[in-house]
Amino acid sequence: MAKNKSAATPHYELLYIIANKFSENELEPIVEKVAKLIEEGQGTTTHTEDWGKKKLAYPINGYTHGYYRLVEFDMEAANLARVERNLRMMPEVVRHMIVKKDLSRVTPIPRPAAAPKPELPVKAEKEVKEEKQKEKTNLKDLDEKLDKILETNDLL
Amino acid sequence: MENTINKNDKQCYFCVNNIKEIDYKDGHTLRRYVGSYMKIFSKKKTGTCAKHQRKLATAIKRARIMALMPFVNQPK
Ligand SMILES: [Zn+2]
Numbered sequence: 264m265a266k267n268k269s270a271a272t273p274h275y276e277l278l279y280i281i282a283n284k285f286s287e288n289e290l291e292p293i294v295e296k297v298a299k300l301i302e303e304g305q306g307t308t309t310h311t312e313d314w315g316k317k318k319l320a321y322p323i324n325g326y327t328h329g330y331y332r333l334v335e336f337d338m339e340a341a342n343l344a345r346v347e348r349n350l351r352m353m354p355e356v357v358r359h360m361i362v363k364k365d366l367s368r369v370t371p372i373p374r375p376a377a378a379p380k381p382e383l384p385v386k387a388e389k390e391v392k393e394e395k396q397k398e399k400t401n402l403k404d405l406d407e408k409l410d411k412i413l414e415t416n417d418l419l
Numbered sequence: 420m421e422n423t424i425n426k427n428d429k430q431c432y433f434c435v436n437n438i439k440e441i442d443y444k445d446g447h448t449l450r451r452y453v454g455s456y457m458k459i460f461s462k463k464k465t466g467t468c469a470k471h472q473r474k475l476a477t478a479i480k481r482a483r484i485m486a487l488m489p490f491v492n493q494p495k
């Protein structure tokens with residue numbers, strides 16, 4: 264292309280799934296291994312996200328759950344292929360996806376957690392405290408319920 | 420006078436909200452564009468413009484690969 268190549272190194276976003284056979288405290292070495300791959304490719308990590316354990320939409324290699332991790336980094340395009348190849352050879356990572364990201368064009372996702380709560384009757388402080396503890400389990404239920412609603416909701 | 424019949428004035432959600440790139444990680448938005456069998460809705464049905472329909476399809480396919488969304492679904 265005749266277009267001027269921008270001087271800035273491209274920005275990439277990597278999302279990968281760690282097999283569920285590992286426990287929470289075994290994840291750190293795997294995450295470090297991935298970080299090292301990026302380091303070896305002279306990439307600079309700009310952002311990381313831990314999505315935690317999530318149910319997979321369909322089983323992969325017999326796993327029904329996986330740990331999702333997100334890494335954003337800048338890297339020379341020439342080094343990316345090697346990172347990708349090495350990632351593919353990691354048995355701990357069941358699946359991964361590297362996507363080029365144009366930061367000037369992204370719109371942040373409105374997180375569902377930020378949705379306004381349905382109004383609650385006024386409660387004594389004691390009750391509110393108990394509610395907070397329940398909230399964690401409620402969120403899981405909520406997700407399931409939402410899925411069911413969305414499945415049946417055909418937009419029209 | 421062709422524009423008088425405008426029964427379905429559905430608008431592209433992404434154009435209206437000025438979303439240039441559709442994120443494949445945004446499952447809640449993507450879910451609105453698949454049916455109960457998880458098939459991608461046509462742009463005719465949802466009013467999405469051609470440009471965003473292409474981006475939407477790519478995003479949904481990426482979400483499927485990363486198991487954020489099923490490829491198929493058997494409604495119970
Ligand atoms: Zn559009």
